[in-house]
Amino acid sequence: MHRWQAGYLNELLLMLYRKKMIVFIVISAILPVLLAVSLNALQPYLGLLAVSSSFPIALLSIYTGLWIPLYILTVTADLFPAEVAARTLKLSLLRPNSRFQVFSTKLAAIGTGIALILLVLGIMTFICNLFSGTMLSAAEGFHFVEAYVAAFIAMIAIAALFACMAQFFKSASGFIVAAIIFYAAAKIVPFVFSSFSAFSPTAYTDWHMLWLSPTISAGKLLTSGLFLISSCMLFFTLGYYRFDKKEV
Secondary structure, eight states, X not given: OHHHHHHHHHHHHHHHHHOHXXXXXXXXXXXXXXXXXXXXXXXXXXXXXXXXXXXXXXXXXXIXXXXXXXXXXXXXXXXTHHHHHHTOHHHHHHSSOOHHHHHHHHHHHHHHXXXXXXXXXXXXXXXXXXXXXXXXXXXXXXXXXXHHHHHHHHHHHHHHHHHHHHTTOSSHHHHHHHHHXXXXXXXXXXXXXXXGGGGOGGGGTTHHHHHHOTTSOHHHHHHHHHHHHHHHHHHHHHHHHHHHHOOO
């Protein structure tokens, strides 16, 4: 366990050293403020636009649909294909760590970044609500936390998917291009084949909205939750299998 923790801290430090994680977190904090200021400035002219109690959830949908997947894609490219191309992955495997420890610590570091972005977003949107004079009730606060936890689970499934894809590439640029095309296609295909969304974790980036709907049954939430957890396990296993067989 001590070796795993040391490897995990090393991956976090590497992510901080590359500064991309810091940039994503800083922008994640700035965007809600800029949007809140813009909405308040436009409110006299466009009365329908204002910062309301739904502001944290509205921004969450934007972040889980685009911003956080972009973070996952970028960081995954750095932690896997970029290290293979630079031949620095060998250094991780020279330490007394198994390949499973190396693979799992990299995914844990990505997951930590996702949690930090969601935490920063939640705090900043809550502050924006306070300054705009919009207070959340206890029930709204509970749903607020519930939605963000559900979003974290959905984003972890996306991270496992991208990590699995990354094992088939030896260059970061090739992986990024392929992942963007794949993600865009996965978002478009359900409009043509509606049944596809039931089998793709990319269709669950707005899964948190189901938790806010009073018409969604507990059985459907349980089924979709089990699907996301299964997707995490499946892509983690496939990704690790490929990582374990890869020549570095």
